[in-house]
Amino acid sequence: MSNYVVLGGGIAGIACTYFLDNKSCTIYEKDDDYGGLCGSTQINNFTFDKGLHLSFAKSSSVRGIFDKVPYFTYNPEPYNYYKGLWIKHPIQNNLYKLPIDEKMKCIKSFLERGESKENFNNYEEWLYAQYGKYISDKFPKLYTKKYWCDEARNLETKWVSNRMYSPSVDEILYGAMTDMTKDVYYVKEMRYPKSGGYKSFLGPLTDNLNIKLNKKAILIDGKYKYVVFNDNSKVYYENIISSIPLPELIGILKDVPDEVINASKRLIATSMKIVSVGLNKPDIFNKLWFYIYDENILPARAYLPSLKSSNNVPEGCSSMQFEIYESPYKKINMSDSNLCEHIEKCMMEMKIAHSNDLLFMDVKSVDHANIVFYKDIYDNRKIVHNYLKGIGIHCIGRFGEWDYLWSDQSFLSGMNMSFELRKKK
Known part of the structure; x- marks a missing residue:
């Protein structure tokens, strides 16, 4: 036994x-193979992870293992894509690139938001209290439908913790007048293995383990x-x-x-389709990862494995991955080939790449991605x-x-x- x-x-x-x-x-x-959501895979000598994956572990127990693996460090500088604009993250602190009339609506709505409180009936209430109705409706509520696959009013709020930044009036106004804003991301350093993908961080754990x-x-x-x-x-x-x-x-x-x-x-989780793209040019794009707010673009976010480590791609190449989320209440009725066609069009629309830059596209499904926090x-x-x-x-x-x-x-x-x-x- x-x-x-x-x-x-x-x-x-x-x-x-x-x-x-x-x-x-x-x-x-x-x-x-082992690794679960932290696993990595090889496609045509390109290394891809099952998701974004950058480590910001602070625990000495975790760092004691992960730090045995040679790694790169990064300052987190995520971006947001919205109607042809590349906007620094978080978007509520960085309204500078928006058209003037839209900036005014954002600021006015922020100033008119209700008083904050400790308990909220749902995530929508929380968003309105932090950012005002206009910012919430245009950005986090729309992203909620893409990432959590449901309306913000159907979710509770305990999961939010420090994941969402709540700005001051000064920060909103300053970020509307200049793009020279300070970094308020909730971590200041992220790490990624130099080779082998994110799964390499698990290497020091697996010696002598009996894995069937x-x-x-x-x-x-x-x-x-x-x-x-x-x-x-x-x-x-x-x-x-x-x-x-x-x-x-x-x-x-x-x-x-x-x-x-x-x-x-009644315990619901999202699933995920990951579209991995191999490209025949180096340095195809300069943003490590970004969130996508346009409703006509299916992915919620995208990232570049080749920027995380040049060892993730053959010499002279780049790579990208796009995440599309589904749930029992929101299905993407699209074949893998049609999904690849959609991603190709999106890359051109976002001016990231052209068709002749593409070497291959691969679609993989992940049955369980994120827990959905219903009430x-x-x-x-x-x-x-x-x-x-x-x-x-x-x-x-x-x-x-x-x-x-x-x-x-x-x-x-x-x-x-x-x-x-x-x-x-």
Whole structure:
């Protein structure tokens, strides 16, 4: 019998196994490689990640591992694309490039916004209180529909934390008159491996780990403590740790109460299509990553792996990636080939590249991208977590904890679970 069965070979599962007794842990990963959302892949000698991925970890535990890998450092300087304009981020602090009439509407709306308060009924209320109606409607509310795949009024606000900057009147006015604004991004340094993609940061963790690939769990019996996999193999466990998305985990468990099943079905996450582009020119574009507000352009954001590291591309080339989000309530009814045609047109519209610059385009789907924070998320999550805890299943990572965790936080989620389990030995 295996002492610890770890379901999911993403950063949380790997970190948990690393800090536990390696000899008594086995990771079972459904894909043909480990890494999960922190994974990287090779296409025609180009390296691409599963998402934007730049590390700004401050934890000494995380840095102690990541810093073993040679890396580049960057000052975060994201941009926004809006109707042919390239605007510094955050957009509410950098209205300078907008037409005068639009700037006036933004400023007037900001000055007329309601008094701020501690509790808000929804994310839309929060946005209006921070930025005023005009800025909110034109920018963050529109982006919400592209990124979270729903209206801001349907989301709650605890997830916001320090992710959204709330400017002062002086900052709004100053940023409307000049583009020489100060950097207010919530981190001041980001890091990325010199070679191998973001997944390289996991390298120091994986030595001597027992990771079994192409092992998708299809049934878990919590009473008799065994897991059945897609190849009909079975493993018994004493302890089980899971980073499987909670609705999927409940779906493969035997004899789950209806209340728990119903709660799990109300836990919603977005999925993502990533369009990766190889280009035959170096230095095709000079912005590390940017957000896209135009409704006629499907991607919510884009970034350049070749700017993160020149080792991500062959000599003389560049690369880009675009993220398009979907949810059960918002589907992109477009074939991969049509999606590539759309991205090609968008790149030309944004004056990033021409058709003859393109070497290839590749579309990959990610089933689970981000947790959607509907108002009932915490009640439903609690019901599911209490049930799983009661049958001895320990949940870790973004989709096990069902929370808005960055990669370093997912690392810590796995590490902290290992410490908790070691105390019980």
